[in-house]
Amino acid sequence: xxxVQLRQVVKRFGDTEVIHGIDLEIRSGEFVVFVGPSGCxxxxxxxxxxxxxxxxxxxxxxxxxxxxxxxxxxxxxxMVFQDYALYPHKSVFENMAFGLxxxxxxxDEIKRRVGDAAAIxxxxxxxxxxxxxxxxxxxxxxxxxxxxxxxxxAFLFDEPLSNLDAQLRNEMRTEIKxxxxxxxxxxxxxxxxxxxxxxxxxRIAVLSGGKVIQYxxxxxxxxxxxxxxxxxxxxxxxxxxxxxxxxxxxxxxxxGNVTVTLPESLRTASAAYRGKTVVLGIRPExxxxxxxxxxxxxxxxxxxxxTEPLGAETLVTLSIGGAExxxxxxxxxxxxxxxxxxxxxxxxxxxxxxxxxxxxxx
Amino acid sequence: xxGGVFSPARLRFFAAAIVVINGFFPAxxxxxxxxxxxxxxxxxxxxxxxAEPTLQNYVVAAIEQPLFQVFMKNSVIVxxxxxxxxxxxxxxxxxxxxxxxxKHRQLILTAIIAxxxxxxxxxxxxxxxxxxxxxxxxxxxxLVFPYVVLNLPVCTLILVSFFQSIPRDLExxxxxxxxxxxxxxxRVVLPLSAPGVFTAGIxxxxxxxxxxxxxxxxxxxxxxxxxxxxITLYQGEFxxxxxxxxAALVVAIxxxxxxxxxxxxxxxxxxxxxxxxx
Numbered sequence: 001x002x003x004v005q006l007r008q009v010v011k012r013f014g015d016t017e018v019i020h021g022i023d024l025e026i027r028s029g030e031f032v033v034f035v036g037p038s039g040c041x042x043x044x045x046x047x048x049x050x051x052x053x054x055x056x057x058x059x060x061x062x063x064x065x066x067x068x069x070x071x072x073x074x075x076x077x078x079m080v081f082q083d084y085a086l087y088p089h090k091s092v093f094e095n096m097a098f099g100l101x102x103x104x105x106x107x108d109e110i111k112r113r114v115g116d117a118a119a120i121x122x123x124x125x126x127x128x129x130x131x132x133x134x135x136x137x138x139x140x141x142x143x144x145x146x147x148x149x150x151x152x153x154a155f156l157f158d159e160p161l162s163n164l165d166a167q168l169r170n171e172m173r174t175e176i177k178x179x180x181x182x183x184x185x186x187x188x189x190x191x192x193x194x195x196x197x198x199x200x201x202x203r204i205a206v207l208s209g210g211k212v213i214q215y216x217x218x219x220x221x222x223x224x225x226x227x228x229x230x231x232x233x234x235x236x237x238x239x240x241x242x243x244x245x246x247x248x249x250x251x252x253x254x255x256g257n258v259t260v261t262l263p264e265s266l267r268t269a270s271a272a273y274r275g276k277t278v279v280l281g282i283r284p285e286x287x288x289x290x291x292x293x294x295x296x297x298x299x300x301x302x303x304x305x306x307t308e309p310l311g312a313e314t315l316v317t318l319s320i321g322g323a324e325x326x327x328x329x330x331x332x333x334x335x336x337x338x339x340x341x342x343x344x345x346x347x348x349x350x351x352x353x354x355x356x357x358x359x360x361x362x
Numbered sequence: 363x364x365g366g367v368f369s370p371a372r373l374r375f376f377a378a379a380i381v382v383i384n385g386f387f388p389a390x391x392x393x394x395x396x397x398x399x400x401x402x403x404x405x406x407x408x409x410x411x412x413a414e415p416t417l418q419n420y421v422v423a424a425i426e427q428p429l430f431q432v433f434m435k436n437s438v439i440v441x442x443x444x445x446x447x448x449x450x451x452x453x454x455x456x457x458x459x460x461x462x463x464x465k466h467r468q469l470i471l472t473a474i475i476a477x478x479x480x481x482x483x484x485x486x487x488x489x490x491x492x493x494x495x496x497x498x499x500x501x502x503x504x505l506v507f508p509y510v511v512l513n514l515p516v517c518t519l520i521l522v523s524f525f526q527s528i529p530r531d532l533e534x535x536x537x538x539x540x541x542x543x544x545x546x547x548x549r550v551v552l553p554l555s556a557p558g559v560f561t562a563g564i565x566x567x568x569x570x571x572x573x574x575x576x577x578x579x580x581x582x583x584x585x586x587x588x589x590x591x592x593i594t595l596y597q598g599e600f601x602x603x604x605x606x607x608x609a610a611l612v613v614a615i616x617x618x619x620x621x622x623x624x625x626x627x628x629x630x631x632x633x634x635x636x637x638x639x640x
Contacts, residue, residue, distance in 0.1 A: 072537040079538045085531035089553045102540035
């Protein structure tokens with residue numbers, strides 16, 4: 001088990017810089033998820049930690065040792081690939097034993113470790129099979145088994161669930177979480193799926209354009225996003241955004257012809273924006289159309305544009321001051337397109353972002 | 363329509379039959395000839411099937427002919443050595459072209475293809491002069507070295523295409539598991555490219571086994587001749603012992619047939635199936 005430290009890490013492909021001086025500290029035993037849209041550099045960063053890509057400048061340390069120039073085999077890490085990357089010509093047992101054999105581990109020890117890992121992953125009955133005889137989920141387990149048996153300093157996962165169907169993905173996500181609780185190892189996990197990031201991570205690094213936009217706990221990422229990009233990336237449906245103008249006295253934000261009262265904290269933070277346009281953000285669960293008015297709510301007139309019953313809840317798209325915002329409502333809510341309602345916006349849950357930079361105003 | 367005389371299936375069968383008969387007729391004719399006596403061979407009307415089959419030609423060709431076993435040994439050594447060296451060198455070359463960040467990769471590949479375009483006869487004199495300067499005339503090296511050079515382009519091209527078809531993540535996984543670059547090539551890339559390696563091996567072996575011009579020109583001493591050259595010398599100034607030559611040819615084909623039979627079993631596609639998603 002070891003911590004992983006990135007200091008001013010830069011990656012260039014020719015003249016194109018794809019990773020722009022990233023600083024990150026991953027504590028020993030921590031589960032950190034790199035999340036971001038495709039092309040944000042999250043996989044490149046992971047491959048740099050693995051040693052599969054060179055580091056143009058900056059330092060990468062694993063367990064206090066600088067590994068920039070060390071080949072992958074010398075970094076004592078294990079990696080699970082998106083496409084599993086099982087050796088097709090070797091049995092499941094040999095796939096898992098391969099790394100141990102290369103390290104001259106004794107045959108008894110190999111059998112013990114492969115047996116233990118197979119038991120954890122419930123694949124003991126598959127050890128004699130070839131990868132082509134396995135289902136997607138089984139291959140994924142074998143790939144994880146191959147990583148576990150090595151007992152490395154850190155595990156790297158590169159979008160390991162993206163090839164599985166939805167149900168299997170949920171199952172395996174739980175398995176990975178259980179595995180982390182059981183092994184307590186440092187895990188760096190790359191995904192573009194914010195649900196995976198939120199459910200698995202101790203801390204999430206949200207990347208965009210080769211930079212870390214926010215590195216924080218899932219709770220902070222969700223409730224106190226540092227930028228509009230982070231706010232829009234997490235949550236399903238994502239946070240609602242509307243263009244708003246801060247009133248001249250700084251107590252409210254005006255969306256179209258609707259005035260939304262700002263909480264005390266945002267009034268102070270947005271002092272510099274009085275009379276200027278900002279982006280107002282609010283999550284669907286913080287807009288209510290089916291509850292009695294709370295204490296810290298702003299009541300605003302709204303018109304129902306469309307309702308989407310999802311079984312456990314209903315999503316109601318509202319037109320508020322010309323902006324369309326989605327609200328989360330009870331499944332039995334009785335609303336129809338065209339209905340006029342009073343929507344309650346939870347003042348304490350409002351977010352403001354700078355129009356140009358997208359940085360949170362707080 | 364399907365049951366008609368000229369149904370597509372029948373036409374396809376006849377077309378295939380014509381190709382097969384055309385390809386195999388000389389070989390079958392040599393095989394049949396090898397069991398006939400000289401008298402029967404020239405008898406009219408022609409007997410297609412040996413009327414009085416005899417193994418005497420084989421005895422004369424392979425046992426009584428004092429140098430046949432020497433020719434056979436020379437051919438086996440030259441063909442095997444040149445095949446092994448070709449495969450080793452071509453593997454490294456192909457891996458470098460397929461995987462490393464080489465500058466001018468396309469130019470290198472084009473140059474390799476271009477180098478195989480020269481007719482052998484144009485290379486004969488330079489090769490002869492080189493071998494003479496090296497003092498390698500009348501030695502195995504005189505043939506092994508040029509055969510390796512001649513086989514390299516085709517072996518390299520075959521292996522490049524196989525190596526490129528192997529997903530890079532398999533190599534990445536091997537390197538993280540503890541392999542060096544060479545270890546990755548040896549333990550993962552080559553086993554997965556087995557069909558390509560065997561295909562290249564068969565081609566290299568057959569090319570070396572069949573080669574006549576260089577073998578005739580560079581190794582003139584009787585003890586260093588290979589089978590193709592040795593067998594042509596069975597004919598005398600005024601005599602053509604066709605049945606004996608035919609028997610020698612049949613014996614000469616046997617090692618090639620064995621090599622192909624062994625390797626063909628290994629040339630199975632779909633070996634990489636299942637390593638990745640899907």
